[in-house]
Every structure is written in structure tokens, then in C-alpha cells.
Amino acid sequence: QKLTAKANSSYVVLDKQTPYQDATTYNNFYEFGTDKSSPARNAGAMKTRPWTVSIEGEVKKPMTLDIDALLKLAPLEERIYRLRCVEGWSMVIPWIGYSLSELIKKVEPTSNAKYVQFVTVEDKQTMNGLRYPVLDWPYTEGLRIDEANHPLTLLTLGMYGEVLPNQNGAPVRIIVPWKYGFKSAKSIVKIRFVKEQPATAWNLAAPKEYGFYSNVNPQVDHPRWSQASERRIGEDGFFTKKRPTLMFNGYSQVASLYSGMDLRKYF
Amino acid sequence: MPTNGTHAVMTFNPTPRQLSVIKVLIFLLALIPFVRLAYGAFTDGLGANPLEFITWNTGEWTLYFLTMTLAVTPLRRLTKWNWLVRLRRMLGLFAFFYVLLHFTAFFWFDHFFDVQEMLKDVAKRPFILVGFTAFVLLIPLAVTSTNGMVKRLGAKRWQWLHRLIYLIVPLGLLHFWWMRAGKHNFTEPLIFLVIVGVLLLVRAVWAMQKRAKEARQVRSPA
Numbered sequence: 001q002k003l004t005a006k007a008n009s010s011y012v013v014l015d016k017q018t019p020y021q022d023a024t025t026y027n028n029f030y031e032f033g034t035d036k037s038s039p040a041r042n043a044g045a046m047k048t049r050p051w052t053v054s055i056e057g058e059v060k061k062p063m064t065l066d067i068d069a070l071l072k073l074a075p076l077e078e079r080i081y082r083l084r085c086v087e088g089w090s091m092v093i094p095w096i097g098y099s100l101s102e103l104i105k106k107v108e109p110t111s112n113a114k115y116v117q118f119v120t121v122e123d124k125q126t127m128n129g130l131r132y133p134v135l136d137w138p139y140t141e142g143l144r145i146d147e148a149n150h151p152l153t154l155l156t157l158g159m160y161g162e163v164l165p166n167q168n169g170a171p172v173r174i175i176v177p178w179k180y181g182f183k184s185a186k187s188i189v190k191i192r193f194v195k196e197q198p199a200t201a202w203n204l205a206a207p208k209e210y211g212f213y214s215n216v217n218p219q220v221d222h223p224r225w226s227q228a229s230e231r232r233i234g235e236d237g238f239f240t241k242k243r244p245t246l247m248f249n250g251y252s253q254v255a256s257l258y259s260g261m262d263l264r265k266y267f
Numbered sequence: 268m269p270t271n272g273t274h275a276v277m278t279f280n281p282t283p284r285q286l287s288v289i290k291v292l293i294f295l296l297a298l299i300p301f302v303r304l305a306y307g308a309f310t311d312g313l314g315a316n317p318l319e320f321i322t323w324n325t326g327e328w329t330l331y332f333l334t335m336t337l338a339v340t341p342l343r344r345l346t347k348w349n350w351l352v353r354l355r356r357m358l359g360l361f362a363f364f365y366v367l368l369h370f371t372a373f374f375w376f377d378h379f380f381d382v383q384e385m386l387k388d389v390a391k392r393p394f395i396l397v398g399f400t401a402f403v404l405l406i407p408l409a410v411t412s413t414n415g416m417v418k419r420l421g422a423k424r425w426q427w428l429h430r431l432i433y434l435i436v437p438l439g440l441l442h443f444w445w446m447r448a449g450k451h452n453f454t455e456p457l458i459f460l461v462i463v464g465v466l467l468l469v470r471a472v473w474a475m476q477k478r479a480k481e482a483r484q485v486r487s488p489a
Binding site for chain 1 (some may be wrong): 308314315316317318319375376377379388391392394395445446448449450451452454
């Protein structure tokens with residue numbers, strides 16, 4: 001299903017785009033199985049309409065929006081972002097959406113809103129992976145309020161000129177391009193503004209391996225592998241070396257969010 | 268162990284010709300995973316991340332063949348098919364073949380043949396170190412797998428050396444377990460653990476029974 005959006009020329013990269021086929025068949029979406037190919041096989045059963053997102057917590061105007069309302073909330077833009085997975089691979093994807101800050105403006109957070117939590121869908125009918133205690137379901141993620149308000153943070157409704165395929169987090173997800181991919185929660189049903197740093201799924205599962213911040217950082221290794229380099233899906237093959245990973249995945253404009261912070265401690 | 272008449276139904280003893288056919292069949296079957304990978308690599312049939320697929324798949328097949336190798340002796344005792352032991356060397360060598368591919372994939376795809384980088388990675392990460400150790404320990408077993416080497420070493424010493432397999436398989440399993448630990452994805456490592464656990468446990472039980480029997484014989488000399 002087509003989704004039209006105006007390309008935002010401030011957010012393009014020179015890298016080659018990842019083929020649609022690769023971006024839609026190589027996914028981590030554990031609710032549909034832990035193999036990379038499982039989501040493409042199993043996510044078709046998920047119903048993405050009707051779908052509502054409730055926005056609650058420390059806001060003056062809590063609201064529940066359906067997908068049509070979200071599509072109309074702000075002009076849709078196409079932005080081409082690098083996506084770096086914590087596992088050491090990366091893609092380049094043209095997303096469609098608008099800055100999350102557009103939505104945040106509408107609900108008017110109170111001064112108590114220090115963090116934003118994203119709660120994703122937990123549908124036992126269609127999600128086989130929920131039967132296994134791989135993670136503490138539902139999958140949750142979170143950002144600090146200034147991270148959530150950063151213009152790069154994209155409330156995402158489509159990719160490659162279409163609405164999001166189910167395996168990529170339909171109908172609405174978040175994209176935080178300077179953080180490892182798991183921070184970009186899929187199929188969101190609830191956005192909560194909270195006072196304290198919220199629990200996040202991977203941090204609960206393995207706190208030594210996945211921190212709350214999880215900024216892309218070539219200098220801070222994962223305990224079981226190096227994060228200094230990455231393999232670009234669809235491009236880096238048998239005869240090319242892995243490419244170096246860039247600090248903040250190349251989005252150096254976010255560095256000021258972390259000035260004075262020890263990024264080894266807050267990994 | 269000679270079989271007596273009461274086990275005649277269970278007994279299957281292939282002629283040398285039949286045994287050769289069985290061996291050729293197993294050899295061809297054992298090559299299928301390799302052929303599949305090679306074909307997939309040339310036809311773009313290994314998914315979006317073929318390098319990762321090759322690395323994981325060769326690792327998995329190493330564990331399958333190691334497990335099969337460990338299963339030979341218990342199976343042989345249960346079925347009294349003594350000829351099964353004639354297949355063990357080939358199964359063990361296939362385990363080595365796949366671990367060699369697995370290591371090559373790691374050395375090539377992850378480090379692009381940079382020895383120093385590779386060794387640094389091995390030293391730095393316990394999960395890789397464990398797998399690497401298991402691989403290195405398997406080398407002397409592969410090298411001494413020929414009849415000539417058995418003779419040169421003497422059966423006793425050869426057997427001693429090849430008991431390293433009881434260390435190698437648990438190390439390999441630990442490597443696999445660790446790899447999956449970060450993702451809490453333990454289904455397959457658990458299945459391996461149960462099977463390998465049973466295969467090692469029956470050996471321990473048999474060894475204890477043997478010792479008990481010997482002790483009884485000492486106490487009541489004929």
C-alpha cells in the first residue's frame with residue numbers, strides 16, 4: 001500500500017540504499033520468532049487496523065489516536081537513515097514519518113516528564129514468539145525526553161514509499177538512528193511520559209550487555225563481540241572487509257545530548 | 268564381544284561390500300550441508316546475510332557430527348552392532364571438516380585473514396576463546412585418525428589422546444550456549460545438552476558398573 005511523502009533533503013545519506021527484499025526478510029522481531037527470517041514468514045497474521053496508540057502519563061492532554069489520526073498529525077517526510085543493529089550489521093533505509101516532537105508538542109508534557117516509554121503490542125493470537133520467555137513481554141523501550149524531542153527521532157509509519165510491512169513494525173514504530181536498532185521499538189500501542197527511567201526489554205534481559213542508552217559507539221564493545229566495525233547488508237560480501245562503525249552511527253549532531261556523560265558507564 | 272544365538276534377530280552384520288556401500292552413502296549424506304552452502308553462496312540463496320548464515324550453519328553441523336561421533340559407542344553396546352565403530356572415524360573427520368569451515372568463515376568474514384586481529388578477538392572474548400580451544404584440541408585428533416598413526420602411537424596412548432573428545436564436546440556446547448545466552452534463546456542448546464548429557468552419562472554408568480564387577484571378582488577369586 002502506497003504512502004506518499006516529501007523527501008526531506010536534510011536527512012539523506014550518500015550510502016547505497018539496502019534492497020527492499022533484504023530490509024523486509026532479515027528482521028529481529030522476536031514476537032514472531034527468533035530467526036531473522038521468521039518475522040517475514042509469520043508477521044502477516046498481525047492485524048494493523050484498527051489500531052490505536054494511547055499517549056498517557058505526565059502530559060496535560062492525554063489522548064488516544066488511531067492510525068488515520070497519526071497519519072494526519074504532521075506532514076509526512078521521507079528520510080534516509082542508516083540503521084545499525086547491535087549484532088554488527090547495518091542497513092540504509094528510506095523511512096516515512098515525522099519527528100516524534102510533533103506528537104510530543106500536541107500532548108503537552110508536564111515538567112515531571114523526564115522519560116518516554118514505548119510499549120509495543122502483545123497479541124497472543126498472532127504472535128507465536130510470546131510463548132517463549134525470551135524477553136519480558138510486552139517489548140518495551142524508552143528514551144530520555146530530550147532524546148525523544150530530538151528532530152532525528154522519527155515517528156515512523158512507512159518505508160520505501162509504502163506503509164510499514166508488518167515485520168518492520170507496522171503500523172507505527174519509532175526510529176532512533178543514532179542508537180542500536182533494538183531501541184527503535186516496533187508496533188507501538190502506548191507512549192507513556194514518566195518521571196523515572198523506564199525499564200526496557202533488553203536491559204531487563206541482559207543488563208550487562210544492553211544498556212538503557214545503547215548509543216552506537218565503536219569504542220564500547222559488546223561483551224561478546226567488537227562494535228568497531230559492521231557488515232552492510234546487501235553490500236559487504238565475501239571480498240570486502242567489514243566497514244568501520246561511526247560514532248553515533250554518523251549522527252554527530254546528537255553528541256551535545258551526552259556532553260559530560262561517561263559513555264562507557266552509560267552504554 | 269561375540270554375539271550369541273539369542274540375539275540373532277537384532278544382529279545385522281554387513282559384509283565388507285555392504286559396509287563399503289554404507290560408508291559411501293554416509294559420506295555423500297555428510298557432504299550435503301556443504302554442497303548446499305556452496306550452491307547457496309553462488310546463487311544468492313543464503314538470505315540477506317550469507318556470511319552470517321555460513322558461519323552459523325557450519326558451527327551447527329560441527330555440533331551435529333560431534334554428537335553423532337559420541338553416539339557410536341552407546342549405540343553399538345545397545346544394538347550389539349559392532350561394525351558401527353567402523354563409521355566413527357568418518358563422522359569425527361566430518362566434525363573436523365565443518366569446524367575447519369566454521370573457523371575459516373570467522374577468520375575470513377569477521378577478520379578478513381588478519382591473524383593479529385583474529386587472535387586479539389579470541390583472547391578478548393571468552394565465548395570465542397572457548398570455541399577456538401575446542402577447535403585447536405580437535406586438530407591432533409584429526410591428525411592421528413589414520414591406522415598408521417594408531418600403530419605409531421600404540422592403542423593405549425591413542426585412546427588416551429582421543430579421550431580429549433570428552434573435553435572438546437562440552438567446550439563446543441558452552442560456546443554455542445554462550446552465543447545464544449545474550450538473546451535468551453536456549454531451545455537448541457538445551458536439546459544438545461540433554462543428548463550429549465545422556466551420551467556421557469551412560470559411559471559413566473557403564474564405567475562404574477565395570478569397576479564394581481571387577482571389585483566383586485577380586486573379593487571372590489575363583
